[in-house]
Amino acid sequence: xxxxxxxxxxxxxxxxxxxxxxxxxxxxxxxxxxxxxxxxxxxxxxxxxxxxxxxxxxxxxxxxxxxxxxxxxxxxxxxxxxxxxxxxxxxxxxxxxxxxxxxxxxxxxxxxxxxxxxxxxxxxxxxxxxxxxxxxxxxxxxxxxxxxxxxxxxxxxxxxxxxxxxxxxxxxxxxxxxxxxxxxxxxxxxxxxxxxxxxxxxxxxxxxxxxxxxxxxxxxxxxxxxxxxxxxxxxxxxxxxxxxxxxxxxxxxxxxxxxxxxxxxxxxxxxxxxxxxxxxxxxxxxxxxxxxxxxxxxxxxxxxxxxxxxxxxxxxxxxxxxxxxxxxxxxxxxxxxxxxxxxxxxxxxxxxxxxxxxxxxxxxxxxxxxxxxxxxx
Ligand code: MRU
Numbered sequence: 001x002x003x004x005x006x007x008x009x010x011x012x013x014x015x016x017x018x019x020x021x022x023x024x025x026x027x028x029x030x031x032x033x034x035x036x037x038x039x040x041x042x043x044x045x046x047x048x049x050x051x052x053x054x055x056x057x058x059x060x061x062x063x064x065x066x067x068x069x070x071x072x073x074x075x076x077x078x079x080x081x082x083x084x085x086x087x088x089x090x091x092x093x094x095x096x097x098x099x100x101x102x103x104x105x106x107x108x109x110x111x112x113x114x115x116x117x118x119x120x121x122x123x124x125x126x127x128x129x130x131x132x133x134x135x136x137x138x139x140x141x142x143x144x145x146x147x148x149x150x151x152x153x154x155x156x157x158x159x160x161x162x163x164x165x166x167x168x169x170x171x172x173x174x175x176x177x178x179x180x181x182x183x184x185x186x187x188x189x190x191x192x193x194x195x196x197x198x199x200x201x202x203x204x205x206x207x208x209x210x211x212x213x214x215x216x217x218x219x220x221x222x223x224x225x226x227x228x229x230x231x232x233x234x235x236x237x238x239x240x241x242x243x244x245x246x247x248x249x250x251x252x253x254x255x256x257x258x259x260x261x262x263x264x265x266x267x268x269x270x271x272x273x274x275x276x277x278x279x280x281x282x283x284x285x286x287x288x289x290x291x292x293x294x295x296x297x298x299x300x301x302x303x304x305x306x307x308x309x310x311x312x313x314x315x316x317x318x319x320x321x322x323x324x325x326x327x328x329x330x331x332x333x334x335x336x337x338x339x340x341x342x343x344x345x346x347x348x349x350x351x352x353x354x355x356x357x358x359x360x361x362x363x364x365x366x367x368x369x370x371x372x373x374x375x376x377x
Contacts, residue, residue, distance in 0.1 A: 001175040001189075003034060003221055009179050010059050011066060011135065022066050026053045027176060031217035032315045032327055042071045042090045049097040049104075052208070056177020057251045057287050058138045061103025064094045065134040068111040069127040080119040087115065087123075099300045100260055100344050101251040102289045107134055135179045141284035141358035142181035149187025149247065149282055149356045150194060156244050156278075157196045164225075165191070166244050168201040168234055171262035172214040173249020173282065183249040183282040185215070187356065192224045200226040201237060205262055207308045207341060231264055235271035246272050247356070250283040255376065257349030257364030258295025259283075263342055269351040281347070281364070282356040288369070290376040295346040306339035 001008065011024050022039045028051070029035040037053060039045050045067035048054050054063045071090035075083050091108050098104060114130035115123050157165050167188060174185035181189065191198050200219055205211035212228055219226045229237070237243050246268055250259040259265075259281045272279040292298045310333050316325040333339070352364035362368035370377050 001180060001218065001222065009135070009139065010054065010176055011062050011179060013066070022070060024048060024054050024063070025176070027055060027214060028053055030176075031213050032323065039066075039070065042067055042074060042093060045070055046093050046097050049094070055210070056172060057101035057103045057249065058142065058178030058183070058284060059176070060098060060101050061107035061286055062131070062135045062138055062179050064097075064104050065107040065111055065131040067094045068108065068115070069124065069131045072115070072124045072127040076120050076124050078119075083119040083123065098302060100302045101287070102253075103286045106286045110134060138178050138284065138286070139180035141286075142175075142178050142183060142186050144358040145183055145282050145284065145356055146181055146186030146190035148358075148360050149280070150190035150196075152245070152278075152280065152354070152356070152361065153187055153191040153196055153198065154194075157191075160244075164197040164199045166199050166201060166237075166242055168203070168237070168243045168246045168268065169215060170203040170211065170234075170246075170248045170265050170268055171205045172210040172218075173261075174215055174218045176214050176218055177249060178284075182218075183284065183287075183356075184247040185218070187247060187282065188219075188224060189222060192222070198224065200224060201234065201243060202226050202228045203231050203234060203264070203268070204228060205264065206231055207312075209312075210262065234268050235275075238271050238275035238277050243272075243275075243277050246277060246279045248279075248281055250281050250287050251344055252289050252292075252295075252299050253281065253283055253287055253355070253369075254292040254295045254298065254349075255288065255290045255369055256293045256295075256366045257352060257355060257369055258292075258299070258346055259349075259352060259355075259364070260295060260299045260301070260344045260346045263345050266345040266347045266351075269347040273351050278353040279347075279351060280354050280356055280361075281352050284358050285373065288373070288376075290373070293366075296348065299344075299346055301345070302343040304341045304343050306341055309339035309341045310337065 026035040075086040174182035252260045313329040315323040349364035
């Protein structure tokens, strides 16, 4: 996608041979600063995922895949048996960075297969090829999600000629959450580019405000009309006919269609069901966990630092209300107030109108999901 008119992916390498380096967009600096960082070591890659310099299910997976390449380069000088031990340790360090998104373990398993029996330069080359393949596939699958999801938006637009289609989204499942395009926002970009009048209600998405900081920023870069709303506004808008559909992303989806996504998604799904608003979840196949059935009971939910709830960070304003004075963090509760911070919740399949994948749209049910992925039967 484009930033100030220049094409970017969220993760890429630059340079040749020993000079080749891994680069990312630092998402903790957005929207106030567009900053590119180099990840030099496996420790850097783990930190980038854990501290959410990169985040979003697809991008976490792609970063872990590139992390394996970085690990292989670090260990390439070792004899084969020591190389294998070091790689196992690095993969474990990458695996435990964040627990909820399926894409992380999925990417590591792909790398494990690609590297089986290899060491040294051969392993480095194989890890590079597999990371690049995972990144390219992520971008292509998200592009296809856009094409399939666009048809749903088209159908809604056809029922209200000349009027704008209002789409509500939660958190950030745009190109910043993947390598390119995104999941929930890819249909929005496809519809907008096809000339369908769309407008997006952007949930701010406390506590880390991915909606306010990231979704609003990337929609703005693409020129898509949008309005930021406080997290609790969606139900009110739905009651007043101001939301035509909801599309969210997902971090892990079971074979029966239960979907873990950013905390607060479940409440939006309840409001959508109560108001007859279609609620879609968009994801590439790497986000399915085909081993799980019951999302509420089985999907591991990350609990993050309480300070993400207690403290907010943003741009400082001058006396005229203008930004550009740097950023600052502020405490928003009494100093001794404790907090809890669950990062995700699970929306049961019964509240989901359909799942949009790279293979098409299916019902949120075991039959629906396995209809698209028969090899998982
Ligand atoms: O904690 P994050 O920002 O990594 O959470 C992931 C998300 O952005 C959302 O839950 C998103 O809708 C799914 S990831 C494509």
